[in-house]
């Protein structure tokens with residue numbers, strides 16, 4: 001069984017390609033930039049690497065009948081989407097449509113799409129269920145929601161699975177809460193916390209890899225799933241955990257909050273637990289220790 005992974009050179013992609021190979025899959029790892037893929041996987045058995053742009057390459061030439069496709073390629077950062085909304089729409093919406101069309105045409109086995117909690121409105125009931133209102137407050141969230149709509153309205157009989165990841169952290173992500181905190185602490189600098197009381201649902205990259213693999217096999221397709229820990233933790237507490245894990249006397253520097261942060265964000269993950277058999281295995285302190293070990 002071959003899995004085509006788009007955006008394979010990114011943070012989630014690199015970890016997932018490793019997880020797929022370890023689980024015995026053949027992998028076509030594709031990205032517009034393939035430097036990390038080449039450094040880590042060139043010459044590795046059962047792994048092909050393709051440098052391609054999901055917008056300019058005819059994806060029908062790449063995807064074969066019976067492939068499973070994991071679509072991760074995206075403009076995945078809020079600031080990049082805000083700076084260039086047109087590009088975010090092209091890559092996140094049009095790029096996803098290209099993949100959907102190729103999967104339908106080539107009769108791919110299934111398409112798993114990496115979506116995000118940023119598709120939900122800021123005022124949804126907590127914990128957030130999959131049927132909560134989706135009126136995003138960010139350009140990034142809007143493009144990811146628009147891509148989801150193509151699955152709901154256009155995907156015909158294509159078996160798809162939408163995974164709405166929570167706040168993913170792990171090795172190789174040195175920005176955002178956890179990543180940026182550890183980066184600054186390692187340099188002997190104070191970590192900067194914006195706001196601080198807002199909560200998020202932090203999920204370790206190894207649990208995300210688990211969810212991706214489950215989504216590639218589940219019989220419960222044509223569904224969207226929240227993929228998180230199901231626990232709310234404030235950004236201040238996350239920073240304290242990073243400081244404790246680094247065993248340092250440095251303290252956090254507090255700055256005003258940002259409008260695009262949810263005041264409270266935590267998932268109801270019971271649908272993924274019941275239908276996908278998804279069970280997060282890493283709590284935040286264990287995850288931070290694992291990042292520091294690796």
Ligand SMILES: NC(=O)c1ccc[n+]([C@@H]2O[C@H](COP(=O)([O-])OP(=O)(O)OC[C@H]3O[C@@H](n4cnc5c(N)ncnc54)[C@H](O)[C@@H]3O)[C@@H](O)[C@H]2O)c1
Nearest residue numbers: 007009010011012032053054072073074076114116165168
């Ligand atoms: N990291 C998170 O916290 C998080 C949370 C929720 C959802 N997601 C989603 O998960 C997916 C992966 O996120 P990530 O953190 O690995 O992001 P990332 O930015 O590290 O990786 C995205 C990859 O897509 C590639 N890409 C961009 N445009 C492309 C194009 N036109 N053609 C081919 N490849 C292209 C980039 O080169 C990059 O390697 C994204 O779809 C993102 O929206 C991530």
